Amino acid sequence: MLKNFYADAYFNRITDVTAEFLNENKIKGIILDIDNTLIGHDVPIPDETILLHLRYLENAGFKLCVVSNNRYERVKSFCNKIDVKYFVYDALKPRKMGYDFAAKEMQLQKNEIAAIGDQVFTDVWGAKRAGCLAILTKPLHKGGEGFFIALKRLLEKPFIKPYK
Numbered sequence: 001m002l003k004n005f006y007a008d009a010y011f012n013r014i015t016d017v018t019a020e021f022l023n024e025n026k027i028k029g030i031i032l033d034i035d036n037t038l039i040g041h042d043v044p045i046p047d048e049t050i051l052l053h054l055r056y057l058e059n060a061g062f063k064l065c066v067v068s069n070n071r072y073e074r075v076k077s078f079c080n081k082i083d084v085k086y087f088v089y090d091a092l093k094p095r096k097m098g099y100d101f102a103a104k105e106m107q108l109q110k111n112e113i114a115a116i117g118d119q120v121f122t123d124v125w126g127a128k129r130a131g132c133l134a135i136l137t138k139p140l141h142k143g144g145e146g147f148f149i150a151l152k153r154l155l156e157k158p159f160i161k162p163y164k
């Protein structure tokens with residue numbers, strides 16, 4: 001149970017996750033979290049380096065699917081902006097359901113999918129329960145998140161190993 005809170009790999013940002021690393025782990029598709037993974041909650045559009053990294057991953061042959069607990073409108077408009085075709089909204093991470101949908105969309109097995117996100121108790125736990133490779137990144141924007149997220153970050157601490 002506790003082992004489901006430890007990610008399989010820790011990176012600073014999504015842009016540090018390389019095609020080589022994914023290939024070494026026999027990964028063919030990537031599940032992406034939105035908030036604080038692809039975009040800081042304090043900015044309207046994603047960083048250019050992150051957009052370029054998504055294109056690099058696609059060109060390297062990886063399928064991409066956004067899986068978010070956000071509502072349809074927010075997820076759809078964000079995916080249009082970043083030009084990602086597959087997405088799952090209202091995913092209820094850490095429940096398995098959203099990962100199952102994503103695997104179906106990408107026509108991949110869950111052990112062929114890496115899930116990248118910034119939260120231990122939603123993204124890592126969800127990925128591990130679903131049988132995906134769990135990659136934890138540092139939240140893009142820290143602070144100004146309010147009391148409950150600050151508390152959650154504190155509770156996450158014991159499960160976070162040094163980032164690559």
Ligand SMILES: [Mg+2]
Binds near residue numbers: 034035036118
């Ligand atoms: Mg997030």
